[in-house]
Amino acid sequence: MGDHYRTLGLRRDATKAEVKAAFRRSALRDHPDRHASSTDAAARADAARRFRQASDAYHILSDDRRRAEYDLRLRGSTSSYARTSSSGWASSSSASYGYGYGYGHGGGSWRRTPPGAAAGASAGSIDWEFLLKVVTRRGFLINLGFASVLLSGAAFLDGSILEIWKMNNSGDHDIAVV
Numbered sequence: 553m554g555d556h557y558r559t560l561g562l563r564r565d566a567t568k569a570e571v572k573a574a575f576r577r578s579a580l581r582d583h584p585d586r587h588a589s590s591t592d593a594a595a596r597a598d599a600a601r602r603f604r605q606a607s608d609a610y611h612i613l614s615d616d617r618r619r620a621e622y623d624l625r626l627r628g629s630t631s632s633y634a635r636t637s638s639s640g641w642a643s644s645s646s647a648s649y650g651y652g653y654g655y656g657h658g659g660g661s662w663r664r665t666p667p668g669a670a671a672g673a674s675a676g677s678i679d680w681e682f683l684l685k686v687v688t689r690r691g692f693l694i695n696l697g698f699a700s701v702l703l704s705g706a707a708f709l710d711g712s713i714l715e716i717w718k719m720n721n722s723g724d725h726d727i728a729v730v
Contacts, residue, residue, distance in 0.1 A: 556609035556622065564623070568614060575610035582606060 557564055560574040580586070582602040590596050612618045686692060 554605060555626070556612055559605050559609040560613070562613075566613070571610065571613045575606055575614075578606035579603065 557566070560566075560571065560578060562570060562574050566574070582599045584596065584600045584603060587596045587599040590599075612622050
């Protein structure tokens, strides 16, 4: 797997321009077409492997969202993600969007492990990292605001209707029977 920053020879605070320049240098050095005429099959395979690693690293580090998720996992937070490919920290979008200049990313993706399947996880444990991701998404916050407005309105109407009913039904009303 390896560290994507180390793969491209970058610091953790590298800019997008530095990431792009480092990838270009690596691609020029390790591109499989450059080593196609080599008689050593092991050298060709090693260059292709290094190119795929650099391509994966560029794919992750050049996108702000994927880079933030990668940095979060890299900081050593306990993650409930399971690595399903040999390509390292590849996301599920790496294979589907075709990044990497024509080379696959192992076809793997990051998939959530089933609840309770993680080592040492009890059946009732809460995945706080996942919960935080869900709760801080824009769509969730909009829905939460909409639901709170609806509930506040319903509570107001319920109290108002009860008060109106009490006003109309208070006191003695004599009903004349004819």
